[in-house]
Amino acid sequence: MTIENYVKKYNNLFTISPSLKAISLASKYKFLSYMVERYIKIMGEEETEDFLYSCSFPLKKSVRCNDLLIECNKLEKIMENKGFKLEKVSWLKHGYIVKQYPSKPSLGATIEYLSGYYYIQGLASMVPPYVLDPNENDLVLDMAAAPGSKTTQLAQLMKNKGLIVAVEKSRERIKSLYSNVNRMKIKNVVLLRADARILRKLNIPFNKILLDVPCSGEGLIPEDPSRKTKTTIEDLKIFFQNQLELIDIAYNILEPGGILVYSSCSIAPEENEAVVNYIIENYGAKTDKIYGYPATSGITEFNGIKFDESLRNCIRFYPHKSGTEGFFVCKIIKE
Numbered sequence: 001m002t003i004e005n006y007v008k009k010y011n012n013l014f015t016i017s018p019s020l021k022a023i024s025l026a027s028k029y030k031f032l033s034y035m036v037e038r039y040i041k042i043m044g045e046e047e048t049e050d051f052l053y054s055c056s057f058p059l060k061k062s063v064r065c066n067d068l069l070i071e072c073n074k075l076e077k078i079m080e081n082k083g084f085k086l087e088k089v090s091w092l093k094h095g096y097i098v099k100q101y102p103s104k105p106s107l108g109a110t111i112e113y114l115s116g117y118y119y120i121q122g123l124a125s126m127v128p129p130y131v132l133d134p135n136e137n138d139l140v141l142d143m144a145a146a147p148g149s150k151t152t153q154l155a156q157l158m159k160n161k162g163l164i165v166a167v168e169k170s171r172e173r174i175k176s177l178y179s180n181v182n183r184m185k186i187k188n189v190v191l192l193r194a195d196a197r198i199l200r201k202l203n204i205p206f207n208k209i210l211l212d213v214p215c216s217g218e219g220l221i222p223e224d225p226s227r228k229t230k231t232t233i234e235d236l237k238i239f240f241q242n243q244l245e246l247i248d249i250a251y252n253i254l255e256p257g258g259i260l261v262y263s264s265c266s267i268a269p270e271e272n273e274a275v276v277n278y279i280i281e282n283y284g285a286k287t288d289k290i291y292g293y294p295a296t297s298g299i300t301e302f303n304g305i306k307f308d309e310s311l312r313n314c315i316r317f318y319p320h321k322s323g324t325e326g327f328f329v330c331k332i333i334k335e
Helices: 003-008 020-030 033-041 045-054 072-081 126-133 149-157 173-183 196-200 233-253 273-283 309-313
Strands: 062-065 085-089 097-101 118-120 141-144 163-167 189-193 208-212 253-264 284-286 315-317 327-333
Touching: 003 233, 003 273, 020 033, 020 045, 020 189, 033 045, 072 085, 118 149, 118 284, 126 208, 126 253, 126 315, 126 327, 141 149, 149 163, 149 173, 149 208, 163 173, 173 189, 208 233, 233 253, 233 273, 273 284, 273 309, 273 327, 284 309, 309 327
Parallel strands: 141 163, 141 208, 163 189, 208 253
Antiparallel strands: 062 097, 062 118, 085 097, 253 327, 284 327, 315 327
16 A cells, blocks of 8 residues: 555544533633644543643753763762752653752753763663663664664664664754764764655665654653644654555565654654554554553544554553653554
8 A cells, every 4th residue: 555545544633623611621721722622532621631731841961970980979979969860760761850950050051961871861762772772783774863862772782892773854953863872972973864765765674673753742742832832733644644655665674673753742643553554554564562651541543433452552651651751652563
């Protein structure tokens, strides 16, 4: 099935008629009403209001310790001496919540930050590299790499060995990727400024691919309230079409037996389960269950449309449940 035909098949995903309840909640919390109607379809009315309320408050800052350069317990002590209190997150090997701050310096202006000892990163954002679980023998592709949080984390997990090809289309965004790779003292990354479509022509046998797709950022509302009203249904459909093209490229250049981790900082089924469902339908891709995180299962039905049951293996993070940004992660195996 072509992407064009798949989009036509699932066009009803984008037909949303807000109920009176959705309109009322949208007015109360300053969201677009179509967005709230979608949340009600996923969570039900009561939980939707819990979610909307949670989006009114910024998340606690979090950091990832870079143990390529410093032992994490040593970083804890150094930061404590500066007036920061780092609290270890039990389900993330290198993740910390910042519980206390001094009046200065800011978290992004310490000598330790500039020296690459830590990366300021959302907790759920740290999950995809752990799920991909690369080692020093892998050839890894990071398909939409800027600004580099996951690229540098992948390198950290690989102990600066093996090889990561980090692709970024934007000339401006690749500058931040280059800066972060240098700041974190990463040595096993090749940066490629190119459209992802070129990857079909390179004939490189990647055995692990991370596709953290460009998306609506609907999971980042606690940090960026403008996203409550930023994305129209038409915008969402454009994201969907682009994401389908990217996952199609990723799956086709992945080695048989290889692993593809698809993730987004969105809670929209249109950008998540509906996208992964495409390669399940089209190529017989298999999902692998993800364990060990405070997340809910992927959904298998939305707006009257059923997806493959194996999408339950994917995971969803929500601010009102896990205290993280909204996020989606799915582990896909190519047989």
